[in-house]
Amino acid sequence: MALPGIADMAPWRTWPEAVSGALRYLQAQSSWGAWLATRVVGDQQVVVCAEPAGAVRPGASLPWAESFCRLMVAGDAPRVATVTAAVPEYAGLTLPNGLRVAAYLGVPLVGPDGDLFGTLCAVGGRARPLSAARDLPMAEVVARMLSSLLAAGLDPGPVPELLPMGDEGTAPRGPGP
DSSP states (O other): OOEEEEEEEEOSSHHHHHHHHHHHHHHHHHSSSEEEEEEEETTTTEEEEETTTTTTOTTTTEEEGHHHHHHHHSSOOOOSSGGGGSHHHTTTOOOSSOOOOOOEEEEEEOTTTSSEEEEEEEEEESOOOOOGGGGGHHHHHHHHHHHHHTTTOOOOOOOOOOOEETTTEEEESSSSO
16 A cells, blocks of 8 residues: 555656656756757667757657767767857757757766667757856766666667657757756
8 A cells, every 4th residue: 555655756667757757857956958868779869858848859850970969978078068169079069950059968878788878968058157067967867867777677668750850849949048
């Protein structure tokens, strides 16, 4: 028999539910414009979930080769750039729809086989104060928790239907925080 005081702490039943809950937490605890969980599928980076809801639609995709996250995962650029224009590796990047990401935070999500599954990232349409870099340890813990759930066998579910980045509602709203 479940006690009334524990119902809100029941385990998430699926990995997508855990991702959604984690992104809601990150959004509430930080000032980033949007938080995204992505999955790398072939040569595409696909949005699995975003917070706030509607900031980027699940299934929005862009070529992995053009991704901020690819540079971060490869170790060619930092995990946090509160001003992307100040980081040479990020400075020239734009989203396929032409929107610029003025601030970026990203960490890898690791699959059960130890390989890259995707990323957990935050973006801003405006540069963030340097203090926004303090959100990195929180994002790293959340990413490790989500990776641990994958390693424990929680099914990530199907990949959302792919939408090219730039369709209505598939990019961080700018100028935004």
